[in-house]
Amino acid sequence: QLQLQESGPGLVKPSETLSLTCTVSGGSISSSSYYWGWIRQPPGKGLEWIGSIYYSGSTYYNPSLKSRVTISVDTSKNQFSLKLSSVTAADTAVYYCASVDGDYVAFDIWGQGTMVTVSS
Amino acid sequence: QSALTQPPSVSGSPGQSVTISCTGTSSDVGSYNRVSWYQQPPGTAPKLMIYEVSNRPSGVPDRFSGSKSGNTASLTISGLQAEDEADYYCSSYTSSSTFVFGGGTKLTVL
Numbered sequence: 516q517l518q519l520q521e522s523g524p525g526l527v528k529p530s531e532t533l534s535l536t537c538t539v540s541g542g543s544i545s546s547s548s549y550y551w552g553w554i555r556q557p558p559g560k561g562l563e564w565i566g567s568i569y570y571s572g573s574t575y576y577n578p579s580l581k582s583r584v585t586i587s588v589d590t591s592k593n594q595f596s597l598k599l600s601s602v603t604a605a606d607t608a609v610y611y612c613a614s615v616d617g618d619y620v621a622f623d624i625w626g627q628g629t630m631v632t633v634s635s
Numbered sequence: 636q637s638a639l640t641q642p643p644s645v646s647g648s649p650g651q652s653v654t655i656s657c658t659g660t661s662s663d664v665g666s667y668n669r670v671s672w673y674q675q676p677p678g679t680a681p682k683l684m685i686y687e688v689s690n691r692p693s694g695v696p697d698r699f700s701g702s703k704s705g706n707t708a709s710l711t712i713s714g715l716q717a718e719d720e721a722d723y724y725c726s727s728y729t730s731s732s733t734f735v736f737g738g739g740t741k742l743t744v745l
Contacts, residue, residue: 561737562724562736564726564733564736576733578636611681619686621671621687623686623692625681
């Protein structure tokens with residue numbers, strides 16, 4: 516059974532770059548059965564899809580964040596990562612990584628989430 | 636892309652049924668059967684409850700069912716139980732190969 520775990524700084528300064536890593540266990544990140552995504556949830560608000568990366572390396576991003584987002588995969592570490600540049604207080608949120616089942620295209624396994632606060 | 640539209644809240648008594656709607660457009664909900672639903676109790680990560688409009692992952696009670704008509708998908712929970720109290724989110728794959736979530740619906744079991 517796949518398990519995902521987010522890691523990274525809990526506090527980021529405004530204008531800097533937020534960097535998070537998701538470690539995948541119980542399966543290979545190179546599997547064609549899955550692809551990988553990042554979702555965030557500001558305090559007291561709903562879920563927002565940030566982007567996804569396929570096993571081929573193709574990436575798709577939320578148009579509202581596209582200019583600031585980069586998602587990449589490190590197959591040697593079985594991890595995928597999120598970078599969000601030029602952050603502001605509006606980027607304060609719980610960030611989740613998730614696997615997307617390639618057949619039924621739904622976020623089937625989620626990490627526990629990590630809170631990131633943007634503040635000086 | 637705009638968020639899918641869900642009612643902010645619904646409520647029901649134990650044993651009753653409730654339905655949560657999720658309205659999108661012809662570019663997302665209306666175009667694909669890639670609609671999924673997630674349950675999120677307070678302080679926890681979302682959990683997949685329904686995929687491809689109406690399919691339940693292993694372990695999800697059959698009290699949870701999904702459907703779709705045109706640009707609107709629906710989640711119905713029958714035989715409400717206290718443990719069903721949570722926030723519920725719909726999501727759809729889109730024609731741009733992206734995903735979009737609904738704004739979320741808070742279910743209160745009276």
